[in-house]
Amino acid sequence: MANAQASSSQRVLVSYSAAPSILLSSKWEQVQTALISLLPLRNIHWKSPARTSIRTIQELEVDLVPLDTPRDEHTQIPVSILEKPLLNIYIVVCQNTDVEGYRMAVKKQIKDWQSLVMTRKNQEWLIVHIIRPDARTQTGNFFQLKGSVFEKIKTDFNTEKRERCVQVAWSPETDAPAVWAELINKIKEGLLSAFDSAVSQREEEVKKSEGQRQMPGWNFCTFFILKESLASSFEGVNLFEDAYIQYDELETSFYQVLKEKNLSWFGTLINPVSGDDSAPLLSVTRKSYRDLILANTISVFDFRIYLLSRQCELLAHRGRINEISRKAAAFLGGFGRRLRDVETTLPPFFIESWIYSSALSVVEYCDRWASGFQIAGPKLNTFNAAKGELLELARTQLDIIGVTIRHLPKRPPFSSSFSSSESPAQTDLTQKISNIELLAAIDDAEAFYSLYVDITTRAIDMYTKAGRKKFALRLHGSLAALDLHRGQYETALSIYTSLPAHYAPHMWTSLESFMLSRALDAHADFQQEKDTEWIHILLSFLKSYIENLGSELLMHEDDKVEYITKLVDNLRQAASKLETGRLAYRFYLK
Template sequence: MVAMDGKKVTVTYTDEFGIWQHLADEFRQHFPLRNLHWKSAKGPLRNIQVLGVELKRFNPDTTEQSHMNPETLLEKPYLNLYFVNCDDNEKYRQIVKNKIREWLNIVDSKRKQEWLIVYVTKQETMRNAARYFMKGTVFDKIKADFNSSRRERCVQLRLAENDSEDYEAWQELITKIKEGILCSFDQHVITYEEEIKKFDSQRSIVGWNYCRSFILKERLALTFEIMNLFEEALVQYDELEASFFQVLKDRALAWFGSFGATDPNDDSDNILDIKKKQYRDLIMQNTTSEFDFRCYLFARQCQLLGRLHRPVDICRRAQFFISTFCRAIKEHQANIGEHFLESWIFSSCMSVVNECEELAPLTSMDDSSTIAFNAAKGELLDLARKQLDKIGIYYDHLPSLLPFTASLGDVIPPATDEEGKAKKNFSITNKELQEAINSQNDFDVLYLSLTNRALGAYEGSARLRSVLRLQGDVAALHFDGRYSMALWRTRMDSC
């Protein structure tokens, strides 16, 4: 699915006093976090309505490296919690204080990670401690030893005997957790923005690398995404796209190994699937092809639009991307193979439409949005159908006459046997197209099915001219002796 679930912010916990087993279930009930507010240095206040959190036991042995994959970096904790349960001042002084200090030294060695000490106690313990107030409680000593002047790093969780007091105690802890996560997130954003700015300022220097620039900026985009700030993440990819077009205009494509589009199933894979190849690794290694890079960039933009529940924008972007990128593919047709382009356009259009049809019911759309979605979807289905015109004429499943030759741009004469054999060396890997090529009946079924889907979309958007055009195409086949029943069904469906 386009609108797939994203990663969660990681929060670790350290429990050296056997507390976690008594807190875990209730602790998890307070997640996901809700209503976080982040103020960036450059923009207005952002509201994060829901934020998923993954709790993990603290691992002191984990190390971080600056060259790590951006997605791997997201697994680093934003906040580390240390649970303490001790009401004996002497034990605290001799044992507990040193344990906290050792943990804190490890946490401080990790970059851009926040920490919080959680002192867990019961109400009964609090009442007993009041008798010895002059000595000060263990929690008082923890605050004196570890609180910083800038912000409080210690919070007390009182396990209450009634629900109202329990709610207040947990709310204080949850508030501190929100503050810690937002503080860590803000540090990440500031650091990444500074690195991007510094690297972009070196653009005119020999050795500057677009792929490196992409990785830096995508790291920022993924950081926004993990915090459910999808609009901000999308801006980063849109800026990367604009930057790429400038590179393309300057013909400075030395960072791309080749044009590509020669891997198995490149003509038929789901264009929105970002896991079908190790895209980020290829980009980091400067071995990605232009074809893979542009497909990945487009898929990431659509993935974010999916998480924003904007199927109309996905369809519109897809139409623009496919129609513009196919020109570049045509320039490399000799190295790719005959009918690669038709198969890629058909497969890409159908992948986008199928994904968006699953997304649309999950999206709140008014009448105008529904009309816009049907129109955008209809254009993609129509574009896919035009590829069937081209393939059908080539394999003699359609007559080489108008209106079918209109999809070719020019009316082409039938290929000779020798030319046909030479052109058929490339093997289309889309299974639907394979079956349609091998069987006249399968081709007819696919052609009619796709035409009906396009008709339904155009009718839902009141595109009457497009409806009449498609009905005319089917009517033309009536005279070929194969589509009399198909024509009747199409007309009945449109009534």
């Protein structure tokens, strides 16, 4: 199970080996400490013949691991090419003049090691000879060099006109980065060579599998695991764009499978388990997704969530946080509609709870990922707006729940979340959702109202920071509608009468008309006297209503003609009592 989940923390492996006497000595501990201090590697440039541009790896984490026995090369489950070392290093620590000692023991030790590592596919090897700095000075004579241990190593093991041997003149007392420069370059060369070879082989395997798509026995889930192993390999070396491309292509392949209506490689559309409706949407570790894919038992619901999570994780590595918000919101909207087809098999309010919980969790993930980047200016506005949209999406689910259980009235703005033909579906009453916050809100109206205000206020705050005044004001109107429903008439009237002044300068006449209409309703519910203030509100409403040619957003339950006629009659009566009202009324009739 350890390797079943694609891991963004996977590192490149470099194995080391040496004579047992060296590995057990304090000398090796010093060498190992010095090598680790050189990591991570930086500025590695990968130019693959299969790619048109050079890929630059800014920083590469490397783990030094002891050489172990060969792993099974014939596993049926494709894994990342980083599961095995890309480079194997043999450390030789002996005097450069000890040619006899080299012939008697060291040469055979290197030969045995070389025979082992050369059997491993797509792995490179390197021999490192470490001597003291003063030893290089002592053997500076040309003839002495020709007979040195290092020259013997190069003669015996360099092959294919490629330098696989490097000498490092080093001691703990004179440690300096410059002495390791040649070795670092050799390590980079070896890693790139092995990586390029392994990637090319894996890409050929993917291409071959994709070419067999129309053949009997082809399996999408098996193909997914194979291609994903390529994605996790790119991710492990910080080539996040290349990794994302693999998932993007897998998503395209899935849509093709969906278009062909061939979902035989999956389980059901959804097989909900406890917590599915409240789990963080972008968590890739909540379930053993890859094990389910391998077993061909993963539901479409779980598969789509896993694919989205991996894509968003890679977008986060690249700092494309705004794209994550948009992608998640589109997914929740689209797949939420798909779940309506099987709503009768789900617990009551499962879909609403899932969208609500997921939207809020995406906001949290985006905030956490964004903390690693500097987001300012227009990008910050877009970021806040995207979070506002997710919070409003969560609030919309509260509208649906609230109207259904009658915590909210079935009228605008609360009923706007329902389609004209939509009615609550019969659900599986033997199950229930797992979101504790929503369960409490369903059972207690006051808890519901508190939650509704909190989520709406958060959305307003994000829209305000993003400069989306219209969106923020619209949500202020919904809070006023909630106050009106709860009998808090004075607060509702105050909000409704203040909002139109914000709409008018922007020519948002439909919204202005609606808010003025609600102000009149609040005035009536509050049983306020039809005074000068009321007359001004009514005149402003009639003006905006006429300018908007019927106001499609004037979603009043009464017949519009009857409603307007009644208002005009009330205006006539009020105006007859007030001198200022008479003047306003005459002005209006003109």
